[in-house]
Amino acid sequence: MKLPFEGQCACGEIRYRATAQPGFSWICHCRDCQRASGSANCSIMYVPRDAMKIQGTARYYTVSAESGNQVSRGFCATCGSPMFILADLVPDLHGVWASSLDEPAQFNPVVQVWCASGQPWGTLHPELNRIAKAPNPEEFAEILAASASSQTSAQSG
Ligand SMILES: [Zn+2]
Numbered sequence: 001m002k003l004p005f006e007g008q009c010a011c012g013e014i015r016y017r018a019t020a021q022p023g024f025s026w027i028c029h030c031r032d033c034q035r036a037s038g039s040a041n042c043s044i045m046y047v048p049r050d051a052m053k054i055q056g057t058a059r060y061y062t063v064s065a066e067s068g069n070q071v072s073r074g075f076c077a078t079c080g081s082p083m084f085i086l087a088d089l090v091p092d093l094h095g096v097w098a099s100s101l102d103e104p105a106q107f108n109p110v111v112q113v114w115c116a117s118g119q120p121w122g123t124l125h126p127e128l129n130r131i132a133k134a135p136n137p138e139e140f141a142e143i144l145a146a147s148a149s150s151q152t153s154a155q156s157g
């Protein structure tokens with residue numbers, strides 16, 4: 001992605017600026033993401049926490065995700081836009097909803113997860129690798145490696 005990248009909620013009360021590439025980006029089709037997003041999936045970038053500058057205050061709601069991990073979802077208390085995800089699984093990363101980007105076409109997911117709960121009315125990405133549920137540790141290591149190499153090719157090309 002082009003650095004820095006920025007985005008905001010629907011009303012503009014919450015804005016952010018990220019100065020580092022996401023550690024990874026994915027599309028998640030789990031039931032929790034479906035409920036929280038009001039749609040069939042959520043598209044998330046996980047950015048190093050110290051590279052995120054946030055203006056405005058998100059409200060957080062914590063749930064036990066389908067994976068069993070604790071997940072806190074940040075949203076704008078004024079307009080309700082989902083904005084952020086803080087997940088136990090990746091304590092050094094700050095999840096950001098791709099739909100909040102000022103330039104959403106920059107979002108570059110490397111995998112889609114929880115495809116087993118993908119909905120017939122919500123299309124799975126035709127080309128991205130599919131993982132049925134949460135990635136196991138080996139799959140997660142592959143996701144991180146694929147993310148690192150996709151950034152290198154995006155920057156050089
Ligand atoms: Zn807002």
Ligand SMILES: [Zn+2]
Pocket residue numbers: 028029030031032033034114
């Ligand atoms: Zn999910």
